Amino acid sequence: MSLAEKFVKIPTTCLSDAMQGLNNLNPSIKPLDETMTVIGRAFPVKLPVGDNLLFLKAIRDAQPGDVLVVDVKGDAYRAIAGDFLLGMAQTLGIAGLVVDGAIRDVRGCKALNFPVFCKGTTVAACGKAGMGELNVPISCGGVSVCPGDLIVGDADGVVVIPQAIENEVLEKALERLKFDEQRVAQVAGNREEILRYLDKMLSK
Template identity: 45%
Template sequence: MTNIGFRILPIKRRVERSLVEQFRSVVTPHISDNLNRIHAIGSNLRPYHKEGKLIGTAITVKTRPGDNLLVHKAIDLAQPGDVIVVDAGGDTTNAIVGEIMMQLARKKGIAGFIIDGAIRDLAAFQNSDFPVYAKGVTHRGPYKDGPGEMNVVISVDGMLVEPGDLIVGDEDGLAVVPYDFAEEILHKVRAQEIREREILESIENGTVDRNWVDETLKQRGCELNDLAEQV
């Protein structure tokens, strides 16, 4: 009989490692733009590590707030390059991970943590390049009783994450690229990089075209007076 709420499922698919590596130079704003700006983990989760980009495939954990038993199991089962993404309900009463779990994960080659909840041992993370994003910090430790689930669809600060999805995190936040669209999004991002480079060059050499601003205002029915046009 299936024990809903206390189970560990296998990951059926992961974005290919070679494709993941091609995203290493990609910034999260470009990913977000090409996902129509809705496939991003919310701004409540911020980086707590010293430096370093987060990139890898998601192992998902849904846990009772304040409990990290299934997170420990995720560390044991994760493959190098996986990101452990934890839906702890956004509760920051108890920390989900700390320095010991960070060192266990680092030793295994895990790419980083995303915790929709709290961490502790802040100084250890701030002095490390092991990527961790979380909602907050508390000294209060976790329980280890369960229940919880691994490799199910979870919600992290408003974003659905499926096991095997591509995760990218930088100083601007966290983007999630669904498994089925990773290659397509990479092509779109590369095209955007070229467009934005051309815009920056036109700003520098004084040839940038700003007519689109007034054209958009007119299309929206905005009344442009003489003063607005002069400015």
């Protein structure tokens, strides 16, 4: 099992807690459908506002299992992609898309069941001037993203796990998950335990 696969069943909330909430993308970046999840290595894409030609090159150059993480400076007026481009990305094995911008062709994109995390949807297309950079450090949703960082997204949002601290984050997140599960099991349906827990927390 690869290191990335060990993160699959850990909620983003636990991963966030393991990093003191410092590597969460802005909460405006949401899954297109809340059932969508994504995990994979970041393939960062830096695009100018309103231009997505280099996004096509990113689809071609990214490796299967990569997550395209796109910096378009938060612009949500022009879509960087629709169902046609995302369908190609899916066919080539790309794990998903995270963008601080918008997509279009909403129904078609949802029908693909391809993980998309974005600020919203729009009707306007991008131009094709070809500016931008691929596989370089970027900022997306207020968080630094470097090539190869681990990207995890679910219904609650997206977190970035820098490669240098992956093992540490995994250990802490698993501990947090175990703690949460034990806490729920302890108080579930038990009035006395709930009151005891609340009294304990309020007395701190």
